[in-house]
Amino acid sequence: MAERTVIPFGPQHPVLPEPIHIDLVVEDEHVVEAIPSFGFIHRGLEKLVEKKDFNEFTYVAERVCGICSYIHGMGYCQAVETVMNIELPPRAKYLRTFWAELSRAHSHLLWAGLLADSFGFENLFMQCWQIRETILDVVEETTGGRVIFGAAKIGGVRRDVDADTLKRCAAKLADAARSFEELKRVFRDDYSVKKRLCGVGMLSRDDAWRLGAVGPTLRGSGVATDTRLEGYAAYGDLKIQPIVETACDSYARCMVRLHEITQSFELIQEIVARTPDGPVFEKPKGYPNGEYFARLEQPRGEVIYYVKGNGTKNLSRFRVRTPTFANIPPLLHMLQGCELADVGLLVLTIDPCISCAER
Amino acid sequence: MKPLAMTKLSLRNLFKAPATVAYPVVPRTYYPATRGRILIEPTTCNLCVICDVRCPTKAIKVDRKGQTWAIDRLRCIQCGACVEACPRKCLATGNQYSEPVTAKSIDVVPIPFVPPPPKPKPAAPESNDAKTSPV
């Protein structure tokens, strides 16, 4: 009869970008059960809404997470703008979409590097992050910050980008896209990558839907949903095709994210070509009164922003339901029956952003 | 499935210059838009305290009596709210990051603002009918 041991995973672990603790009940190198522990990075940011006025809260919303920071700011602004009935100028919508796609590309490249690092492929890790540096340089040139963009504002965007800068950035990103294609070939074809990813962490289509998976975790199991099809910001004018793979394993989820990087680079070129001229800000009048659920697509999946205003300068409730929070039950399902050496890889395969999940 | 799919890329990188910059020997190039630190032009400031009120982290402290403007650089998140709020446009975003420090300190800038002399009040009227209540 095999003996069971409990091995703690995290909160400090080289594969984890943020701390999460999982107790693994292990029987001879196979994980039988996994019990997660949270709370290492809970800052109670949702309660700050009651102290900071709704304009100032944009700074807090952006700093919920470092990797997905821009889309948090954009989602908060979008939810409050819908409650206050503000119609954004078209140039502001396109600039927001430009930065959102840059945010998606940089987040997926960060993830691709971490995945390569999790099975020891340090060379590929460094190359992915080298391409990410080009994206961060473009972001710094257009917004002023590399990680915290500081570009979202209720009523529009905080700064304008002139047409020459946009063209220059588009040229840099086209070069980055070409370099990325070589790395994608390595992920797709290399023997050691496939040996570690294929067949690992099976999540069938029914399980993914039933457990509430979102984003590439769901799309890698064959379900074609993408919140960008709702048509918020400038996505209504762009052709988005959800990228779906049917193999239901870690390799499928990896390929979904890599194809999404290519899709983001293509979308950025289209956005730069179509951005109209005009103002970038419309001053909001009054205070928010009403409630609304805004749905956006973060790199990790579908994110919900719930905003409830009561006519004063403080909102009465702000809630972010981040995609990582919804992907934890599928993670626990995937961890049952896996090998101990694959635990780091499987935790990474849902793209955990724990500081988003715990706010 | 290809074994060693990374070989071509690795060999090319072996003969290329390194991608990193030899900082601090080679200084980092900043973009004009980089939000590095907050700078103040002391001669234009009139101690209106708006930047102190608007700062989300309360990094800026304005002392009207002592006539100083102080910023805690480690508390500042370089958001630019003070720059946008200043009515005299005396705050600006510099594009160099602050240097690393070994102890927490607050940068204090004396403001040479001289408030204008108060205007002389007009003489008060002699009978004040508004104060008497109607019968």
Added chain:
Amino acid sequence: MIPTQVTHDIEPGELLARVAAYKRGDWRLVQICATTLDVFEMNYSFTRGAEFEHVRVRIPLENPSVPSITGEYFGAFAYENEMHDLFGIQFPGLKLDYCGNFFKTSVKKPFATSMCVIQAGAPKGGEARG
């Protein structure tokens, strides 16, 4: 005009029946949110394809208790434990119960008192610390 989002206001007793109906119709649970007003307002959101619907339940601030939906949607354990720790709402029937250890905050039930509720006359401060 705020675009209207379909919200059904129901009693706590009907919640399990509604959630079971959503489960049979192959809807995905999107999120559960609690708001502190003069009552606790619980919003459950479900989606299927392009449809997005909400169910709202109101429960009193004293001894708040809502039946757990982890029987139908196991993934809800994360949301329910979070709300138990932050708001003090009890969920009888919760399948994976952390007994208050999900978020180990030093102030218990930090979100249960809202400054927006107490700003109309009651002493300011309460449990909300900045």
